[in-house]
Amino acid sequence: MLLRGKVAIVTGATGGIGKAVIHKLCQEGARVIGIYRSQNAAAEKFQAELAESGFEVSFYKGSVCDGIFVSNTVKSIIEKYSSIDVLINNAGITRDAFLPQMQSKDWKDVFETNFHGTYICTREVLPHMLEKECGRVVNIISISGVIGKEAQTNYCASKGAVIGLTRLLSRQYSQKGIYFNSIAPGLIETDMIDTLPDNKKADIINSTNVRRMGKAEEVAGAVLFLCSSLSDYCNNTILTIDGGLLR
Numbered sequence: 118m119l120l121r122g123k124v125a126i127v128t129g130a131t132g133g134i135g136k137a138v139i140h141k142l143c144q145e146g147a148r149v150i151g152i153y154r155s156q157n158a159a160a161e162k163f164q165a166e167l168a169e170s171g172f173e174v175s176f177y178k179g180s181v182c183d184g185i186f187v188s189n190t191v192k193s194i195i196e197k198y199s200s201i202d203v204l205i206n207n208a209g210i211t212r213d214a215f216l217p218q219m220q221s222k223d224w225k226d227v228f229e230t231n232f233h234g235t236y237i238c239t240r241e242v243l244p245h246m247l248e249k250e251c252g253r254v255v256n257i258i259s260i261s262g263v264i265g266k267e268a269q270t271n272y273c274a275s276k277g278a279v280i281g282l283t284r285l286l287s288r289q290y291s292q293k294g295i296y297f298n299s300i301a302p303g304l305i306e307t308d309m310i311d312t313l314p315d316n317k318k319a320d321i322i323n324s325t326n327v328r329r330m331g332k333a334e335e336v337a338g339a340v341l342f343l344c345s346s347l348s349d350y351c352n353n354t355i356l357t358i359d360g361g362l363l364r
Contacts, residue, residue: 119345121146124198126191128152128181128238129208131159133307134257137333138205138340139163143172145341147203150194151176152187152238154208181208181234184241191241200249203344204242206235206279207257211309216270224271231275236282243295250294253344256283257336260303260359280355287353296352298343303359305331326361 125142129135130151142149151174153160160176167174177193179186194201210230212223235256246252261269262276280299287297304310304321310330322328339358342348 118144118146119341119347120203123147123202123344124150124194124200125203125205125344126150126152126194126201126238126242127205127207128234129257130176131156131163132207132309133333134302134305134336135207136163137337138207139174140167140170140172141334141337141341142203142344143167143170143174145345148198149174150190152181152190152208153178154180180230181206181238182229184237187237187241191245195245201242201245202249202252204238204252204254205257205340205344206238206254208234209257209259209276209309211269211272213268213272214270215268219270227271228275228278231272232278232282235279239282239286243290246295247290247293252295254283254286254295254297255340255343256297256299257340258283258299258301258355260301260357260362263301263355263357264362284353291352296343296348298348298351298354298356300336300339300343301355301357301359302336303331303357303362305333305336305358307333321362324363325359326363329360331358331360 125147127139131153139149139151177190212227256279258276258279261273265273283297283299336358339356
């Protein structure tokens with residue numbers, strides 16, 4: 118098993134990608150902690166499904182934007198497991214609009230979760246990784262944050278900010294044994310895309326080489342790669358999982 122005994126935190130734990138990542142890390146022997154914001158029923162159902170498969174996962178409810186909650190959660194994890202080896206910053210939201218129509222609250226809400234939440238979680242976990250001089254941080258961004266996408270002004274900007282943060286931290290801490298990488302999924306079959314009109318989905322699918330949407334499990338496989346010894350020479354990497362999207 119690639120992650121036997123490793124302790125991993127996954128934010129956005131009840132979303133499609135978050136669930137797939139948690140399941141994949143459990144399969145590889147990790148002790149996983151999921152953080153979710155509001156979906157109690159989904160978290161309880163998922164936890165029961167994991168238990169049926171023999172996986173014990175702890176879930177914490179709260180916002181990644183809440184520094185006190187994140188700090189207390191990290192302290193609780195350290196008290197229980199003594200270390201944190203992997204952090205997957207996956208929590209994210211969308212409030213799409215073109216810039217002239219963008220509401221200030223929507224701009225702030227998206228940045229608060231997508232960028233500020235990543236900053237807070239990383240800030241709280243990093244000292245514990247520095248103590249061991251070992252750790253992996255994987256930030257789930259989006260292909261939109263890499264290439265830009267119409268009507269996703271705040272989303273693209275927030276994910277672009279995460280890319281900048283990842284680059285800085287990878288340079289600053291790689292010699293301490295802590296690697297920072299990003300994954301940029303394209304169109305993935307999750308609840309987040311349910312509101313996307315079918316014609317828009319079709320346009321994106323037809324713009325890929327493989328002519329289909331991606332699966333959350335395929336993103337999870339990439340996450341496993343970047344938080345395991347298989348990627349020991351990967352740092353400051355943006356791994357795109359987009360089916361060969363034509364840019």
